Amino acid sequence: MTGVGHPVIRTPDQRIRVFVSSTLRELAEEREAVRSAIERLRLAPVMFELGARPHPPRDLYRSYLAQSDVFVGIYGASYGWVAPEEQVSGLEDEYNLAPRGMPKLIYVKDADGRDERLAELIARIQADDTAAYLHFRSAAELEDQVAGDLAMLLAERFDESRVPSAPELEEAPTTLVGRVPVPYTTTIGREPDIDAVRTLLARGTDRVVSLIGPGGIGKSRLAIETALACEDLFPDGVYFVLLEGVLEPGLLLPTIAYYLGIRDNGEAALEERIAHALAERRVLIVLDNFEQIVDAAPVLVRLYTVAPSATFLVTSRVVLRIRGERVYEVPALSTPPGDGPASLDRATRSAAVSLFVDRARAIDPDFDVTGDNARDLADICRTLEGLPLAIELAAAKVRILTPAGIAERLGQSLPLLTAAVRDLPERHRTMRATIDWSVSLLPAAERALLDDLGVFATRFTLEAVEALGAGRPWEGQAIDGLAALVDGSLVKQYEIGGRRVFSLLAIVREYAVGRLKANGDADRVRRAHADYYCELVRQVAPELGGRGQADAVLRLGLELPNLRAAVRHLVYTNRLDDAGDFAWSLLIYWWISGFFAEVRVWMLELLEKQHDQPITQHTRAIAWFFALWGEMWQRPSEQVVAGLGECVRLFTESGDEDAAAMALAARATARVQFSELDADKAEAELREAVVTLRERGNTWAEAITEVSLGRLAWVRGATGDALAHFDRATSVAESGGDLFTTSVAGNLRSRLNFQLGRIEDAEHEFIHTLLLSVTLHYEEGVAYGLEGVCAVAAAHGEAWRAAALAVAAGEIRRRIGIFDVEAFTVHTPYLEILRGRDPQSVAAGEAAGEELTVGEAVQLALPEDEYAAVAEKLRTW
Template sequence: MRVHDVHMTGVGRPVIRTPDQRIRVFVSSTLRELAAERAAVREAVEAMLLAPVMFELGARPHPPRELYRSYLAQSDVFVGIYGASYGWIAPDEGVSGLEDEYNLAPPGMPKLIYVKDVDTRDERLRELIARIQSDDTAAYLHFADAAELGERVAADLAMLLAERFDESRTADAGAPELDEPTVPRIPVPYTTTIGRERDIENVRALLARGTDRVVSLIGPGGIGKSRLAIEVARATEDLFPDGTYFALLEGVLEPGLLLPTLAYYLGIRDNGEAALDERIAHALTDRKVLIVLDNFEQIIDAAPVLVRLYAAAPSATFLVTSRSVLRIRGERVYEVPSLSTPPGDQPAKLDRTTRSAAVALFVDRAQAVKPGFDVTAENAADVADICRTLEGLPLAIELAAAKVRLLPPAGIAERLGRTLPLLTATVRDMPERHSTMRATIDWSVSLLPDEQRGMLSDLGVFATRFTFAAVEALGAERGWGDQAIDGLAALVDSSLVKQIDIDGRAVFSLLAMVREYAIDRLKAEGDADVVRAAHADYYAALVARLAPGLGGSSQVEAVVQLGLDLPNLRAAVRHLIYTDRLDDAGDFAWSLLIYWWISGFFAEVRVWMLELLEKQHEHPITQRTRAIAWFFALWGEMWQRPSEQVVAGLGECVRLFTEAGDEDAAAMALAARATARVQLSDIDVDKAGAELRDAVARLRAGGNAWAEAITEVSLGRLAWLRGSTDEALAHFARASAVADEHGDLFTASVAGNLRSRLNFTLGHIDDAEEEFVRTLILSVRLRYDEGVAYGLEGVCAVAAARGEAFRAAALAVAAGIIRQRIGIFDVEAFTVHTPYLEILRGRDPESVAAGESEGADLSMREAVQLALPPEAYADLHGALHRW
C-alpha cells in the first residue's frame, strides 16, 4: 500500500503540522534484533529535521507502558518495524510491548508499518501483522535490509508530510494558530503529583506576598521537595510575568559553580568579558522572575551569594529546595511534610475519595506496573502498614509500590516490617526520616540480583542524565556488562532509574537520593576510582570524536550534542582531577576550548583549572597542562581586571606552550596576550597589533582556521578603535572568508556583525543590510542569542536610516529585551542604531512609540520575522521552532 492511499479513522483526516513544528516520530521495534534498522530509521528521521522517539530498552509493557503511552500521545507519526521476533511478554500480560505500542497508538495517528523479509517469524508476530494488514489506518510495506528501510522511511515521511501540509493550509481557517514551541524552563513530571494540593497553596501564598526574597523548601531526601518545587513553579507563573527558571544543582558540587550554573539556566553566555554576578544582575534588573534552585544542600556554602543577587535584582524571587536551612537574610523556611497516612492502625480506605495521600500514591504507582491493582478488603491493612512504615515518604512509597508486580502487599509489608528496622539502625547518625529513606532504598536494592546491585552502584558516577551507549561503555569491564540492557530495564522497573526523552533521544537518570546512595555503595566497595576512570574515559573519547567538528562544518551539531552531555562533561573533568589525572584533565578542557567559548562556560572551567593548579604540588604536571590551566584562569581577568600582571601571565603561557612543543596553543596564547594589552588604560597599539599579526601567521601555518579567523576579528576591532576603517574592513573580510570556507558559523556571525556595523557607519547602507541579514540567519542557526541581538539591532539601524520608524523601534526594543535576558552590556564604540532612532523619535514620535510598544510583546521568532525578508525567514522556520 502506498502512503498516500492510507485512510485514517475518526472525523476527517488528521492534519500533520509543518516541519517547522518539530514533528515527533514514534518508532516501535524489537531492540536487539533490529538494531541496524533502528539506526537507519533514526538517521532518516533526523535527516528530515524531525524528532525520533525511540526507547533504548525496547518495547516492554511494564513499567514503561505509562511512559510510552504519554510519548505516543505527544507524537505525530507511528513507525513500526517488524522482523522475526514478537518480543518479550511481561508476567501477567497477554501481549508483548511491541503489540502493546501498536494498540496504544491513537486511532487518528498516521501509521507506517515496515515488515522485514525473513525466513521465519514468530506466530504471534504473524498474527499481529495480519491484523495490521486488515487495518485501514496503517500503511504496510516490506523491506530487505536497513539501507532499503532508511530510504523507504524517508520517502514515505516526505510524501506524508507534503500531503498533510497541503491539507493544513485549507483546514479550518478559523482555527487558532499553534502556539510557538519553546524549551520548557520547568521540568515536566512524568508521573502524577499526589497529595500536595495544600502545600502548593501554602507556598504560593508565601510567594504571592512578595516580602520574602528566598523561600526554602526544607526536608529530607525523598520527601518530594523537587516535585513540590515543580508544581509550585507551574502554579505561580501568573505571579512572575517575566518568567520562571528552574536550575538543577544536582551535579553541582563546588560552591564556586553556583553563578556559572545559574547563568547557564538563565541563558547567559559567559564570554569572560564581565563578572558573572554583574551579568546576572543586569539580566534580572526590573524583571519579576522566579528562580528555582533545586538541591542546594550540596553547595550550602554558596548561600551568601543569593543575598548579593537579590540585593542587586530586587524584583527576583528565589525558591530553593534543600535538606538544610540556608540561614541567610530574607529567607522564609517551609518545612515540607510527608504525605498523610492512615491514622492509628486503621486499614487503607476502599473509597478512593477518602484515601490518605500516601495510600493514593501507592495505588497510583502500583497500577503503573500492575494495571488493575487497587485497595481491597484483603490488602487494605497491608497497604496501610506499608505507608505507615515508610512514614509517608513519597520516594520510599514509590520504591515499595514498584515491587507489587513481584510481591503482594502482604509480602511487601512483611519484608519491610522485618528488615527496615535493622537497616534504619545502621544509619542512626542521620535524621529520622532521612535514615528511613536510605533504609528503604537499601531494602529495594537488596531484592535485586548481585549484578543489578553492582550496576546501580556504578551508575552513581553519572551526572543528572546519561545514555544507554554510555552505560554500555561503563559496563565493558564490569561484571554486569553483558547484561546491560536487561539490568537497566530491571532498574527502571524498580523505579531506581528513570527513563525520559530529550529531543527524541532516550536518556536515563537517577534521583538525587538514589545517586547519593549509589555512589556511597561504590565507595564502600572500593571501586569508586575505577568506575570514575571508566566514566571519564568514555566522555574523553566522546569529546575526541566531537571536538574536531567545533571549528568547522559540524559546529552546530557538535554544540548541540555536547550540550546534551554537558552535565557528564563536567563530571568527567571532576573525575579526572579527583583521581589525579591532571594532565588528562588539562587535555580534556583544552580540546573543548571552542565549545566553552561558543556556549560561554569560562567561569566554571576556571574553577576546575584552579583546583588542578592547587594539586600540582603533590602531583606534578607537564608544562603544557600548567599553561592550559593558567590560560583559563587568566581569561576572565584579562577582560574584567586587565593589568600588566595578566599580560605577563599570558606571556608565560606562550613560553610554556612553546617549550612543550605545542605551537598552535602558543599562538592562541599570544593572541590572548595581545587582546589583554588592548584592555589596558595605556594601550600599546603597535605591540598589540604586531602580536596579533604574528599569531595569525602562526595559526594559518598550523592549519587552525577557527583561531586564525577569530584572531583576524581581533585585528579588525583594534583597527576600528584606531580609526583605520579600511584596514578593519579588510580584517573582518578575511575572518569571514576563512570562517565561511571551513563552515564556522560562530566566527562568521561575529565577523559579519562587526563588518556590517562598520559599513553602516561609513554610509554603505545596502552592503550593511545584506550582511546584517546574513549574520542574523547564521546566529539563529547557531542558537546564538547575542548574535541575534546584534543582527536585530543592525536591521533596526538600516530601517531607521530609511525612515521606517515603527519597524526600527520595534526591533530596537526586541533586541534590548534579548540583551537584558542574556546579560550582555552594550559596547558604545560598536553601537550604530541608537543615533538614527533618536532622530526618528524627534521626527515621528507616535510611530516610534507604537513600535516600541509592539517590540515589547514580540517573541524572538516574531522579531526575526519582522527583521528578515519573507524568503529568508521561510528558510529559518525549522531552526526557530527547534530553538
C-alpha cells in the same frame, strides 16, 4: 526590504496551544464554549478575538498556526468570506495551512442547509486520516465534546511518550534549558503545600523561600508544581535551575547564568551580568538540590540585594541560614489514621495510599484498594512514613509481590536496616532503608550495575553505560540490567534531543556512590567514566572549528553534566595532565557556549594540586590561560599581560606553537584593554599570531584573531584596514564551515559597511548572520543581528518596525546580561532621527517590541522565505 507583516503570537506560559477555526459571527456562542473547554484543561486557546492586531489576516492566522499544537475546527452552515484575489475562504485556508502532523479535531453543527463549498470542505476532511470528525447540536454539547476529546488526546500522547526523567519529569530539549519541567505523573496530596508556598511567594516579603526536608520527601516535585502555579505572580519569567551534579560552591553563579541564558565570555564579571539581567524583572528562580553547595548561600544575598525584584525558591535538605530566608518544612504525605486499614472510598483515602495506588496502576491498570489488601496498604504507607519516593519504590514491587508480600518484607527488613544507620535523622534512615530493601531484591549483577551508575551526572546514555562494563559483574548485561532497574523505579528513562537517555534520582545516586566507595570500586569506575568522555571529546572536538560545529555544540551540550563530572574525576584521581588536555581541546566549545568561569574553577583546583602531583609545562600553561581569561577582560593589568606572556613561553617550550599563538593573541587583547592603549604592540602580536595560526592550519583561531585585528583597526579609525580584516576573517571562517566566527565577523563587517553607506550589502549580511545565530542558538548574535536589521529599517524610514526591533534586541541584551557598551553600534543614530520625524510610530513600535518573543522578533526582521528556514528552530525558544 520586505518582512512579515507581524510576528507570531505566543502564550507566555508555554502551555499547549489550541487553535480554533470557525466563522466568527455565525458561531460566536460555539467559539466561547470551545474556549471554556480549552481553559478547563489549563490549555491556551488561540483565537483572533483574544489578541488580533491590525495587520493582514492571512499572515496573522498563519502565524497563530505556526506555533499552535492542536487544531480545532467548528463548522456550521456558512463557508465564510472569500477575500479579493483569494481562491478560498479564511476558514478553508486555515485548514489547508495546518501542518499534516498537527492533531485535528473537527466538529460539524447539525444544520438544515450548508453552503456548497463548506460541504465540499467537510467531505474532504472526512477523507483526511489526520482529522477526527464529530457532529454536535448545541454549544453546551460542543463544550463537553471538546473537553473530552482534548483530554483523550493528551492521554494518548502521554501514553506514547511516557518516558519520565528524574524526578519523573519531562526533560526539555537543550534550547528549553531553564524552563520549569512538566510532571509526567500525577502529583498527589500536595495541594495544601502548593497553596501555602504560593502564599509565601505572593507576599513578596521573603527573598528566599526554602523547601526543607529529607531526600525522597518530594521537595523537587513541590517546587515544580509551585512554580507552575505561580507563573502569574512573576510576569518576567520562572526559571528552574538544576543543581544536581554541581558540587563546587564556585559553580553556583556559572550554573545560574547557564539556566538564565547568560553566556559567560569572560568580558564582564558573571555576578554583574546576572544582576543586570535580573534588574527590575519580577522573576522566580528555582534552585533545586542546594544542600551540596550550601556554603555558596551568601551569594544569593548578594544577588537579591542587587536584583530586589527577583525571588528564589530553594530545595535543600538543610536550612541555608541567610538573611531573607523563609523556611517551609515539607511534610510527608498523610497516611491512614491509627492502625486501621486504608479507606476503600477514594474521597477519604489518605494521600500516601492514593500515591501507592496511582503508581501501582502503571504496572497493573486494575489495581485498587480492596477489602483484602486495605490493611496491607495502610501498613506499607505507615511503615514508610508517608515518604513519596519510598512509596513509589514499594509500589514498583507489585510486579513481583502482592501488597501482603510487600508489607511482610518491609516489616522484617526495615527495622534492621534503619537500626544500621542510626547516625541519620529518622526520615533519612527510613528513606535509606527503603532503597536498601528495594536494592536487596535485585540480583547481584543488577545491584553492581546500579552502584556503577552513581558515577554519572544527571543523565547518561546506553553507550556510556556499556563503556563502563569491562570487567564488571554486569558486563554484557547493560540493556537487560537497565530495563530491570527502570522497572524497579530506581532508574528513569526518557528522550532528549532524539536520544534515549537514563537518569538516577539524586538520593539514589548518592546511595550508589556510597556503595561504590564502601566496596573500594569508586576510583576504578571514575577512571572508566573519565576515559569514556575523554574519548568522546577526542571524537567531537575536531568538529567544533568546522562544518560539524552546530552538531558538535549540540551534542556537547547534551553531555555537559558528564563533561563536568569527567573533569572532576580526572582532577580527583590526579590525572591532572589529562584534565588540562580535556579542557584545552574544548576551548572553542567553552567560547561559543560561554563557560569560562566554570572552567576557571576546575583549572584553579588543578593548579592547587600541582604541589602534590607534578604537571607538565603544557598543562600549567593551559590552567593559567583559563585562569587569566576573565582577568584579561575585567581587570587588565601588567600582571595579566605578563601572565599571558608566561603562557606563551610555556606553550612554546612544550612544542605547541598553535597554543602559543592563541596565548599571544590573548596577550594582545589584554593590552588593548588598558586605558593607555598600546595599539602598535598589540597589532604586532595579533599579526604574528595570525601568521603562525595560518601556517598551523588552525582556521578557527586564525579567523577569530583576524576579527580582533579588525576591531582594533576600527577603534583606531582605519576603517579600510578593519574591513579587510573582517573580510579575511569571514572568508577563512566560511571556508572552514565555522558558523560561529562567520557570524561574529559578518556582524562586524555588516555594521562597518552600513556605517560606510553600503546599506544593501549590510542588509544582506545582517540577515545572513541573524540566520547563523539562530542556527547556533547564539542569543548574543541574535541581538546583534536584530540591531543590524533595525538600522536598515530605520535608514529606510520604517519607524514602527525599526523601533520594535531595537527594543526587542535590547530586551535580549538585558535578559542575557550583555550590558557592556557596544563600541560598534550603528542603529541608534538613525532611530533617533526617526523619533524626531515620526514620534508616534516610534513609540508604538517600542511598545510592541517589549512584548515580542525572540521568535517573533526574528520573524519581524526576516523576509518570509528566510524565516521559514528557521521557524522550526525558533519554536523551542
